[in-house]
Amino acid sequence: MKKVETVLDLIGGTPLVRIEKLADPQGAQLWAKLEYLNPGGSVKDRIAQRIVADYEAEGKLLPGGTIVEATSGNTGMGLAIVAAIKDYRSIFVMPDKVSDEKRRLLRAMGAEVVICPTAVVADDPQSYYSVARRLAEETPGAVLANQYFNPSNLNVHYEITGPEIWEQTDGKIDAFVASMGTGGTISGIARYLKERNPAIKVWAADPFGSILKTYKDTGRMTTGHPYLVEGIGEDIVPGNLDFEVIDEVVNVSDADSFHMSRQLARQEGIFAGGSTGTILKLAVDVAAGMRPGQVVVTIVPDSGERYLSKHFSDEWMQDKGMLTRERASLELLRQLKDQELPPIVNVAGDQSVKEALERMSAYNVSQLPVIDGKRNVGSVRESNLLAKVLADNAQMEQPVKEVMEEPFPTLEESASVAQSIPLLLKHQGVVLIRDDRPVGFITRHDVINFSDGR
Numbered sequence: 001m002k003k004v005e006t007v008l009d010l011i012g013g014t015p016l017v018r019i020e021k022l023a024d025p026q027g028a029q030l031w032a033k034l035e036y037l038n039p040g041g042s043v044k045d046r047i048a049q050r051i052v053a054d055y056e057a058e059g060k061l062l063p064g065g066t067i068v069e070a071t072s073g074n075t076g077m078g079l080a081i082v083a084a085i086k087d088y089r090s091i092f093v094m095p096d097k098v099s100d101e102k103r104r105l106l107r108a109m110g111a112e113v114v115i116c117p118t119a120v121v122a123d124d125p126q127s128y129y130s131v132a133r134r135l136a137e138e139t140p141g142a143v144l145a146n147q148y149f150n151p152s153n154l155n156v157h158y159e160i161t162g163p164e165i166w167e168q169t170d171g172k173i174d175a176f177v178a179s180m181g182t183g184g185t186i187s188g189i190a191r192y193l194k195e196r197n198p199a200i201k202v203w204a205a206d207p208f209g210s211i212l213k214t215y216k217d218t219g220r221m222t223t224g225h226p227y228l229v230e231g232i233g234e235d236i237v238p239g240n241l242d243f244e245v246i247d248e249v250v251n252v253s254d255a256d257s258f259h260m261s262r263q264l265a266r267q268e269g270i271f272a273g274g275s276t277g278t279i280l281k282l283a284v285d286v287a288a289g290m291r292p293g294q295v296v297v298t299i300v301p302d303s304g305e306r307y308l309s310k311h312f313s314d315e316w317m318q319d320k321g322m323l324t325r326e327r328a329s330l331e332l333l334r335q336l337k338d339q340e341l342p343p344i345v346n347v348a349g350d351q352s353v354k355e356a357l358e359r360m361s362a363y364n365v366s367q368l369p370v371i372d373g374k375r376n377v378g379s380v381r382e383s384n385l386l387a388k389v390l391a392d393n394a395q396m397e398q399p400v401k402e403v404m405e406e407p408f409p410t411l412e413e414s415a416s417v418a419q420s421i422p423l424l425l426k427h428q429g430v431v432l433i434r435d436d437r438p439v440g441f442i443t444r445h446d447v448i449n450f451s452d453g454r
């Protein structure tokens with residue numbers, strides 16, 4: 001590792017990582033740019049550094065000056081780092097829906113934090129935008145970072161982040177997927193990429209409740225409604241959002257965003273925030289609709305650490321109605337259940353009754369699916385096998401396929417727990433979960449434990 005003077009020198013140059021398991025193998029390659037590896041843990045370090053540098057160059061920010069910003073946390077963290085290193089005072093104004101971790105983090109960096117209500121319109125004097133503007137005007141020597149309208153935001157992504165992606169893919173990129181908060185990330189990167197190759201398609205993920213999709217599609221300003229994903233979607237149209245370089249905007253729900261973020265951690269080892277879930281939900285769909293060999297790049301704006309008490313908490317998810325039995329997928333249920341057993345224990349049709357019984361006893365289960373290759377061909381029950389062997393010991397050597405009963409019912413991973421209940425009520429009480437082959441199973445107990453709030 002090279003030596004650097006300050007952590008500011010570590011901003012940018014983030015890697016692209018292949019998203020393997022969540023991407024459809026029949027679709028395009030999916031690559032994620034890990035912006036949480038910036039020193040402040042988010043993409044916003046880039047704009048913080050640039051905004052301060054530009055204000056200094058313009059002579060508007062002098063030694064001992066103050067940086068004020070309306071921020072949901074990440075820009076604050078970036079600016080707090082710059083302020084700490086350069087000895088500026090920093091004051092951050094944020095809406096009350098922002099996680100406690102984010103507030104504490106800024107205070108830990110020596111910043112001052114002011115909290116405002118979320119449920120007011122942007123031009124209300126109590127909104128976090130209005131309060132930040134007033135504080136910047138009333139504090140001597142202060143500048144408003146103004147990430148929503150300050151061109152330094154879009155410019156840094158146009159001049160630095162966009163070229164990084166172009167170089168990392170050797171210009172072989174067919175689509176780019178991101179979200180819209182201030183719009184700086186997507187607009188700056190998309191503007192650069194489209195200048196290099198106008199055929200690159202740019203997709204934006206927008207939370208349901210944000211006004212941006214309707215504005216892009218119809219030009220109409222509507223009233224937003226509250227949603228839970230932090231940092232993205234708007235009730236204003238930010239100055240740094242350039243819809244000219246965005247081809248399509250797709251709405252994503254809070255539940256889909258959070259479940260995707262949780263899956264990303266569990267399956268790809270990428271511990272990222274809720275907005276990453278929003279983006280990745282769309283990116284996975286976009287890549288699935290493209291050809292193998294094509295390349296989709298997406299963005300991981302921040303780390304999951306700041307959301308441990310939010311969507312990474314099962315209690316919080318249940319409290320928000322997003323882990324209810326009806327909504328949960330079998331895949332989620334399978335992930336949450338006891339991890340001590342292998343995901344699936346089975347026998348093949350030509351294994352012997354003896355082997356099947358040994359396996360049941362080794363794993364302490366009373367029935368097994370019979371799986372040949374990828375096919376779910378039958379099932380065996382311990383009581384039934386024991387009865388046969390008791391009557392005739394020679395049955396021990398019989399192949400399972402001669403004595404097996406009907407196969408367990410199967411459902412896709414994406415099926416809901418609610419769909420599994422009629423099947424679990426059948427006498428076997430087991431449902432196999434299938435991808436292109438059986439990948440796991442659930443029992444009545446799994447569903448009951450889950451709805452108990454486990």
Ligand SMILES: Cc1ncc(COP(=O)(O)O)c(C=O)c1O
Pocket residue numbers: 072074075179180181182183184185186230231232273275276301302
């Ligand atoms: C967590 C998170 N994700 C995504 C974004 C969106 O980035 P941008 O503001 O560049 O549109 C932001 C910032 O607003 C954010 O805080």
